[in-house]
Amino acid sequence: MFPRKLHRTITAAAAVTALATLAACAAPGESTGGTADATGPIKIANVNAQSGQLSPLGKWENKGVKLAIDAANKAGGINGRQIQLDLFDNQGDPTVGTNLARKIASEGYIAMLGTSESAVTLAMAPILKDAKIPNITSGQSPKLAALKSPFLFLNAPTSVTYDETLAKYLVDTKGYKKIALITNNGTYGAGERDAFLASLKTRGITPLGDEVVTPDQKDFSASLTTIRQQEPEVLFIGAEEVESGLIAKQARELGLKAVFAGGAPMGTEPYLTTAGQENAEGSVVSSPYLSNDTDDASRTFAAAYQTAFGEEAEVHGAKAYDGARILVEALKQTGGEGGQKLADAIRATKLDGLLGDFAYDESGVGIHATQIGLVTSGKLVPQTAS
Amino acid sequence: MQVFLQTLIGGISFGAVYALVAMGFSIVYRTMGLVNFAHGSVVMIGAYAASTFYMASRLPFPVAIVVAIVVTGLIGLIIERVLRPLEGRDFDLMLIGTIGFGTVLEALAILIWGATGHAVPSPVTAAPLDVLGIKIRTYSLLVIAVATVATVLLALFLQRTKKGAAMQAVAMDPQAATAVGIHVGRSNAMAFAIGAGLAALAGGLVGPMLYVSPVMGGSLGIKGFAAAIFGGFGSIPGAIVGGMAFGILDSVAAGAFQGYSELIVFLVFAVAVMIRPTGIFGERTVNRA
C-alpha cells in the first residue's frame, strides 16, 4: 500500500491540473478542427465500401472518381492547387459511415464523393449538413431526394426516374400489360419495387405477381414457378447485379419466357456472366449509361478507364466519374473554397456528362432521364424508340 | 401443386450442396468433437480454387475440383495443426479459434482474388429435363450424383479401410485407440483434411450455380452447419437428410413467406433443435468432457 500522504498529494495535484485545464476552456469541443487552409492541396474524400458484400460497387465507384480527379490534377488542378483524393472504407455499415462523416469533417475535407449505399449516405447526411460539406452520392433512393438537404447531391437519377422510363417503354411503347415483379427487400430492391409499382399504377396496370426475396437467397424456384403460372410478358427484376443474374438464369431454366426488365444492374458484367449470355439476351435495361460505345464522350471515358485500370468501364464508374467532374467544375467556380459556397456552385453547375445533361433542382437531383437499352449478344444496345 | 413440386426440386438441388457442407462439419465433429466454424470460408476458398483452375488454367471441371480439394485439404491440415494444442482441452476456445481462421481466410481471398468475385459458366450445357411440366436442371442432377458418390465413398472409407476404422476408433475412445497404437493426432488431421476436401467439393460444385465471391461462405457455412445439426450432428446419413431437409425448408419458406423467409427458417430451426437437440439421427460422438 502507498503511504497515505503520497496518496493525498497525488490526488490534490491531479485536482489542480484538472481545474487549470477546465479554466483554460470552459466546455470541450468549442474549437472547430476543420478549417481548410487556402494553400496546399484541396482535400476531397471518397467514401465507399471496400470490404463486405457491397465492396464491388465501392471499387468501381472509386475507379471512376479517381479517373476524373487525376485528369483534373493533370490539367493543373484548381487555381494551381492539386486535389488530394482520399479513399475511406465504410464497410457498408451506417455506423462506420457516421464515424467517417465526423472524420472527414474534422480533418478538413471540403467535399465528399460517395457512397454507393443509400443507407450509409442517409446516415451520414445530417452530419455532413451540419459540417457544411457537400456530398455527391451514388445512391439513388428516393429518400435521399426527400431529405432536401442543401448539401446532398445525387450523381444519377433516383429509382423513380429509372422505373418511370422503364414503365413508359414497356407499357406505352411496347404495349405490354401482363407484368410480374420479383424484387429483394434490401435498400435497392425495395426502392425499385416501390418506384416501379407506382409507375404501373399511374398507367392503370395491376401486376400479375409481386414476389419478394431476400438479398441472400439462392433458390428462387418457388417464386419463379408461381410467376411462370401467371404467364407474364415481362418480369421486372429489382435486385443487385449478381442476384438479378441468378434470378434470370433460374427463370430461364424453369422455362419462363417473359422479357426481363430492370434498372442499371442489369446492364453490368456480373449480371451478364451470372445469368449467362443466352439467358440475359433481350433484357430491357433502364440506365443513364448504357454502354461504352454510345457516343464520343463515353468512348473517350472507356478508353481512359481501360488504360488506367486495365478493365472495361461500367455504369457505376461512369456515375462516379460524372459526380467527380461536377465537383471539379464547382471547385473551379469557388476557387477551391468549400462550405455553402461550394454547395451553391454544385447546384449551379451545368455539365454535359456521360449520363446526360446535369442541372440540379432543390432536392439535389441533377439528372431526370434514363435511356432504355436492350441486351443484344452480351452488349447493351440503346433503343431509340418513342 | 406444380409450384410445390418445382420448389421441392429447387430445394433438393441446393440441399445437396448443404448436405456436402454438412458432411464436412460432421466428419470433423465426430472424430474430434470440434465444430469448425471456418468451414464456410473453406467452402469459399474451394469455390475460388476450383473456378480459377477451371476458368483461368482451363483445366477440365472435374480436374479443377480435384486440385481444389487438394488445396483446401492442405488448409485443413494447417488449421488442425495450429489449433492442436487446444484439442481435448477447451472446446469453446477452439470454436472461437476457427471463427478467427474463417476471418483470415476471407481476408486472404479478398487479397488474392479481389472483392468483386466472378460467375462460373456451367460445365453442363444440356437443357433442363422436363418431367410433366417440372423442370429439372441437368447440372443439379450432376450435383446430386456427385454428392451421393461422395457419401458412399466416405462411408466405405470409414467402414472398410484400415485408416477409416482407425478414425472410427479415435472417435469412440481416443485413449483406447492410443493404447492399440493408433496415432490420434494423425487421425484428427486426416479428419480435418477430409472435411476441408468436402468443403472444396461443395464449393466447386456450387460455383456454377451461384456466383463466387469472398462473402459466399457466410450463409453456406451457417446453413450447412444448421443442416448438420438438423440431421444429427456427427452422423453421415444425418448430414445428407439434414442438408436436403434444410434446402427444402429454405425454398418452401422463400415461396410462402417471401421476404420473411429467413426469419421463419431460423425460428423453425431453433424450435426443432430445442425439441430434439440430437437431430434426426442422433449425435454420433463420444463426448470428451
Place this chain on the structure above:
Amino acid sequence: MKRLVVPLLAIAAWLLPYGLDPYAIHVVDVAIIFALLGIGLGLVMGVAGQINLAQVAFFGIGAYTCAILTTRAGLGFWVAAALAVLAAVAIGLVVSIPALRVQSHYLGIVTLGLALAFINWTTNAALAGKSEGISDLPVPPLFGVDLSSEYLFYYVEIVVFAIALAFALFVVRSPLGRRMRAMRDDSLAAGALGAEIPLLRITAFVLSGLYGGVAGVLYAGLIRYIAPETFSIANMFLLLAMVIIGGRQSIVGCVIGAVALSLIREVLVDFSVYAQLGYGTVVVLMVVFAPTGLAGLPVRLRARLRGRTGGDRRGPAELRPFTPYGEAPSGDPTGVVLEIRAVGMRFKGLRALDDVSLEVGAGEIRGVVGPNGSGKTTLFNIISGFYTASSGRVVLRGTDVTGAAPYRLAQLGVARTFQNLRLFGDLTVRENVLVALDRTRTSWIWRYVALPWTVVRQDRALSAQADELLDRYGLTDFAGARPQSLPYGIQRRIEIARAMAMSPRLLLLDEPAAGLNGEEVRLLGEMVRSLRDSGVTVVIIEHNMGLVMSLCDQVTVLSSGRVIADGPPAAVAVVPEVIEAYLGDSTYMSHESQDTTSRDATSQDTTSQDTTEAAR
C-alpha cells in the same frame, strides 16, 4: 496503489474530451458503446459460459425499440429508453430458453440463427423502417443540456458506463458470479452443489440483454439513425473478437478488448482487409497462446517468472491434519434416510440397473460394491438427480424425490463427490468451498439490485465460514491455489470438504479412496467416521475391500445391475454369488487398490452434459 486507480481513471475520463477533436470524441463515444456490449457478452459468455451470438441482436432490440417508440409512438426519449432496455431484457429472457435445453455449439448456432432472424425482421417490417432504417431520432433532452454535442453526450455515456461496469464487477465478485463461474466450469457439479442451473442461465442472458439494451439506447441517442447493417453478423464476430482478445473471463479485459479494437478499427479503417486479416490472426494466436486474453497476460507472465525464479517465497504449503467434527447432539439416529424402491435404468436397450431396492438408515455408513459395470455409479447418478430412473422410486426421508433436479436434491441435503473429481478448475480452492457454502436461492438475486450491501455482508459471513472449514480439513495453505495444480490426494480431500460445506444429511462418496496411498486411505476412513458421527448418513462406493470391510456398517453388492447381497460386511463376504461375481472379474481382487483410472463402465457419468442436457 490500487486505491488510486479509480480516482485517477475518473479524472482522466473527465478530462479526456478536452484533448480530442470532434471526430476523436465520436470514436470514443462509439467505443464506449462497444465496451458496454463487451461487458454484456463477457458476463454471459466469459463468466456464465453460455455461447451467445445474439448479443448484437440485444443491442439492436434496444436501439430499434427506442427509435420506434420515439419516432412512431411519439414517446419522450427517456421513457422510450427505459422501455427499450426492458424490451432487450425480455428478449434476453426469450433467447435464454434454448440455453435450458442445449449448450455449447448448439447454443451458438441457435443464438446466431435468432440474431439472423432479428436482422431479417428489421429488413422487412415497415415498423422498423425496412432496409433503409429509421432516421431523425430525437436528441435526448437532459435539463436543457444539448446532447447533440458529442462532447456532452460523452459525459452521459461515461456515467452510464461507470455504473454498468461497477455493477458487472460487483456481480462477478459476488456469490452469484461465483456460482456462474462454477456453472461454466462444470454445470453438473455446480448443480450437485445446489446451484439452480436453469435460473442461472436465464440470469446470465437477462444480464447480457440488459447491457445490450443500454448500449442500444445510447447508440440511438448518439447516432440518431439506425439501419439493419449495424447489427450484422460481421459486427457480432467483431464483438466476439473484442471479448476474446481482451479476455472473456475478466470484465475489465472485455472492456479493454472492446475499446482497443474499436480504436484500432478506426486507425485501420482505410485498410479494412488487412484489419480483418489482423483480427483473425490475433484471435487465432490469442486462443492458442493466451486463452485468457490480454487481461490474463499479467498473471501468466507472473506465473512464468515465478517458475523461473524457483517458486513461492512462502514456506512450503502442507496438508495439515483433519480436525474431527464433534459428536452430533443426536438428531434422529433412527429412521430411514434413503429408500430406493425397485429402481430400474435402461440406456438404449442396455439394462444398467434392474429392480434395485435398498434402505439406508440414519447415521449409517453404507458400502456399495460390485465389479465394473455393475451399475454403482448409475445408482449414485439416480440418487443425486443426474438421471431419472426408468422405473421405481427414490424416497428421501419419506419424500418421493424421483426425477427431481440435482439442485433440488442438493437443497434437500444430498451431497456427493465424483469418481473422477469434478472440482471447478478456474476457481480457487477457497471459491470451490464458497460455492458449496452459499445456500441462498438464486431467486434471491433481486437483492443485487435493491440491497447490494446485504450481499456484501452475506459474502463476508460466508468467507469466515470458508476459512473455518478449510482449517478443519487442513487445507488453509492451499486456499488460493487452483485445484488442478495440487496432488491427487489433496484434490480428493477438497472434494469431500466441498461436499461437507453444504451441511448435507446424506453424503454420497464415489470411490473416495481411488488413487490414495495406504496412509491416506486410513485417514480417509477416520474422516468418514467423523462425518458420520457428526450426524451425516454416508453411502460409499469403493473398490478397496479393506476399507469397505472396516468402515461400513452395511454393504450392498451389485452385479450386472442387480442386488446380489445386502448385509453386514462379514456376512456379505461369504455369500456364494458375491464370491462368484468377483472371481468372474478376477482383475478386481488383485488391482483393487491401485486401480486409479478404472472407468466404472458407466462413463455415462459424463454423457453429453454439454449438449443435450435436459432442462433441469
